[in-house]
Amino acid sequence: MTWTCVQIEERLSDYVDGLLSASEQREFRAHVDSCRQCAPLLAQVTLVVGRLRTLEMEAAPAALVSKILDQTLGPRKTRRNWLGWLPMLWQPRFAMGTVTVLATLLIIFQAAGIRRSDITAASLNPVNIFHAADRHVHLAFARSVKFVNDLRVVYEIQSRLQPAGNPAPNNAEPSPVPSQQKSPNESQRGHSANGTFAFATAILADAPTRSSR
Amino acid sequence: MEPDAQLVQRCLRGEGPAWEELVRRHTRRVYNLCYRFTGNSFEAEDLSQEVFLRIYRTLASYRTAFGGFPTWLTSVTRNLLVDHYRRTRHDRVTDSLEDVMPKVEEKHSPVRTPDKAALASELSAQVQSALSRLSPDLREAVILRDLQGLEYNEIQEVLSVPEGTVKSRINRGRIELARVLQEMGLRPG
Numbered sequence: 001m002t003w004t005c006v007q008i009e010e011r012l013s014d015y016v017d018g019l020l021s022a023s024e025q026r027e028f029r030a031h032v033d034s035c036r037q038c039a040p041l042l043a044q045v046t047l048v049v050g051r052l053r054t055l056e057m058e059a060a061p062a063a064l065v066s067k068i069l070d071q072t073l074g075p076r077k078t079r080r081n082w083l084g085w086l087p088m089l090w091q092p093r094f095a096m097g098t099v100t101v102l103a104t105l106l107i108i109f110q111a112a113g114i115r116r117s118d119i120t121a122a123s124l125n126p127v128n129i130f131h132a133a134d135r136h137v138h139l140a141f142a143r144s145v146k147f148v149n150d151l152r153v154v155y156e157i158q159s160r161l162q163p164a165g166n167p168a169p170n171n172a173e174p175s176p177v178p179s180q181q182k183s184p185n186e187s188q189r190g191h192s193a194n195g196t197f198a199f200a201t202a203i204l205a206d207a208p209t210r211s212s213r
Numbered sequence: 214m215e216p217d218a219q220l221v222q223r224c225l226r227g228e229g230p231a232w233e234e235l236v237r238r239h240t241r242r243v244y245n246l247c248y249r250f251t252g253n254s255f256e257a258e259d260l261s262q263e264v265f266l267r268i269y270r271t272l273a274s275y276r277t278a279f280g281g282f283p284t285w286l287t288s289v290t291r292n293l294l295v296d297h298y299r300r301t302r303h304d305r306v307t308d309s310l311e312d313v314m315p316k317v318e319e320k321h322s323p324v325r326t327p328d329k330a331a332l333a334s335e336l337s338a339q340v341q342s343a344l345s346r347l348s349p350d351l352r353e354a355v356i357l358r359d360l361q362g363l364e365y366n367e368i369q370e371v372l373s374v375p376e377g378t379v380k381s382r383i384n385r386g387r388i389e390l391a392r393v394l395q396e397m398g399l400r401p402g
Binding site: 009010011012013014016040041043044045046047048049051052053055056057058059060061064065067068069071072073 | 229232233236237240241242244245248254258261262265266269333336337340355359360362380383384387388390391392394395399400401
């Protein structure tokens with residue numbers, strides 16, 4: 001018995017799924033191999049079924065399981081994990097931040113002249129850290145006090161320089177400054193230096209007088 | 214791996230972790246069935262939740278005599294999908310093949326990188342588009358057989374129809390799908 005095209009179409013899936021008997025398979029093939037309509041149909045169906053079976057399942061949305069469990073079991077308490085923050089450190093932004101902090105510390109240590117060999121276990125002792133910090137604060141304070149005092153002297157010198165920089169023609173005190181005999185140009189060029197020298201000399205000359213008072 | 218039937222028994226005793234395990238084990242399967250049937254990921258997600266909610270409420274009615282748990286789960290999913298289809302039938306605007314064709318042709322553009330993942334994704338979209346052209350009866354039969362990998366007798370249980378009807382629907386569904394995909398450009402060789 002030879003199968004018709006209608007029969008072939010009806011038993012197509014049986015053939016694809018291997019549900020035909022050996023004799024049915026032979027008759028099926030005999031028709032398909034000689035039929036211009038059934039051959040391409042079988043090829044197309046075989047291709048499609050093959051492709052469907054290779055298709056992987058789509059991934060379900062990540063939150064779907066949680067949503068289902070929340071709806072059925074109710075909102076679940078999340079377990080507290082004290083080390084739960086650790087994975088956050090692997091995030092790029094934290095890594096970048098860590099590198100930046102380390103680089104900053106390195107620059108600060110370089111600038112402060114602290115060497116790696118200077119850092120020992122003892123230097124990490126809080127008491128030692130406190131003492132070192134206290135010493136540095138006092139040193140800084142002493143330096144700033146000295147700086148302010150120096151500034152006072154400088155201002156005093158500058159304020160006294162003003163009259164010395166513009167020497168009056170009828171200056172009562174004879175000035176030993178040789179610059180006064182120089183040419184006006186030279187005098188102008190060396191104004192600051194000569195003035196300072198003149199004032200320093202005046203201070204020195206004045207010092208015994210003031211101390212005697 | 215603990216059998217589903219045991220997990221169900223533990224669930225009925227009120228053990229939450231057993232239910233969690235069942236959900237994790239079968240979510241992807243249910244979601245895919247919904248997704249392939251509706252063709253919409255949001256609808257599929259909502260329907261999957263609805264399926265598990267229904268399963269959770271009716272778990273006590275499950276008997277191993279009904280068949281395996283996955284078959285029962287598929288059956289519940291299928292019934293819900295049919296309800297959903299009937300509910301939304303009037304709202305649905307089926308796109309014509311002419312609307313689908315340009316999208317498919319665009320995907321055949323030669324500038325696309327022919328890597329495996331892209332090809333698989335393209336085929337998946339094509340299949341999804343072609344499935345939506347089938348009638349619900351043929352569509353569900355093909356999905357259950359060729360995408361979910363169910364046996365004929367399992368499909369018979371899920372659809373509650375005679376074996377002959379199952380075979381006929383699968384056969385007609387495959388031929389219809391093959392013709393639609395051929396029009397879309399999927400050909401042998």
